[in-house]
Amino acid sequence: MNPPKFEKERLDLFARAGFPSEGRRIVDEQGRTTYLIESGPTNSPTTSADGRPATVLIHGGLSQASEWAPLAGRLPGRVVIPDRPGHGLSYPIDYRGVDFRRSATDWVKHVLDAAGVRRADLVGNSIGGFFSLAFALEHPERVRRLVLVGAAAGLHRELPLIVRLWGNPVVGQVISRTTITDPETFRRRILGTLVMAHPERMDSDHVRLMAAAGNLPGVSESAFSMLRRVTTLAGWRRELMLREETARLAIPTKFVWGDRDAFAPPERGRKVAERMRNASFELVEDAGHVPHFDRADQVARAVLDFLAEANAA
DSSP: OHHHHHHHHHHHHHHHTTEEEEEEEETTTTTEEEEEEESOOOOOBBOTTTTBBEEEEEOTTTGGGGGHHHHHTTTSSOEEEEEESTTTOOOOOTTTSSHHHHHHHHHHHHHHHHHHTTTTEEEEEEHHHHHHHHHHHOOOOGEEOOOEEEEEEETTOOOHHHHHHHSSTTTTHHTOOOOOOOOHHHIIIIIIIOOOSGGGGGOHHHHHHHHHHHHTTTTTHHHHHHHHHHHHEEEGGGGOOOOHTTTTOOOOOEEEEEEOOSSOOHHHHHHHHSSSSSSEEETTTTTSSSSSHHOOHHHHHHHHHHHHHHOOO
């Protein structure tokens, strides 16, 4: 699927999911383009009429913005969903030799600045959780509330074997060259192994789009370089761990964790939440690493209730 067709079909997917949206591109000082999907006109106010900050959804690794299709249409106010660097329709990147944490925080800041968002509710999944946490630790004044959906990268070292192998300089090259174009093969090998408790429940059009996303120009190479940068055969790199710093984070934080998350068991998230100053934990039963794929209603309610608490305060 070529990029223009992918762009149209993805926006159509969001519209069918109750999230009529527009796509646009923002450019950083180095001329690199990040693609955003936003609810309503792109010149909409930075906050809702009730003063609610924009909600920014940051997808996980080896994914792209359509990850949030089951959830986006359920969120009120302005919603901004970017493709992370190297994924979807954003710029390709070679992460080798890059300060990954600095790159992540600078990119989130660029997204907020370019979108005109002064303060945001950040919602992140997996590596998107790492991006969200790293930014919140450095710029707490710009984050009202933080939601970590699924096991957030950087809070634990364990990773599925296939992810650790994928980041290996030798084995990872072989895996990266294994192109999956058939949606049902993608459903079985990727969704069924890493992402969902019940991959059979995923809408076929969404599966087809996710399979196509992995074959967009530059995505495979960017993903491989990212995994090389953040993993070893032992797991997540120690120098990129955020667990100890997270304990001092004062921003209200909500963990929403599937009981069948392939990346880390719920106990990991619950223990982190218990050590934090202002955090809560919700278990989503019979759900995987992207719990809103399995249990969209429960995840949406957890996020909505948590953000609503701030509006009522």
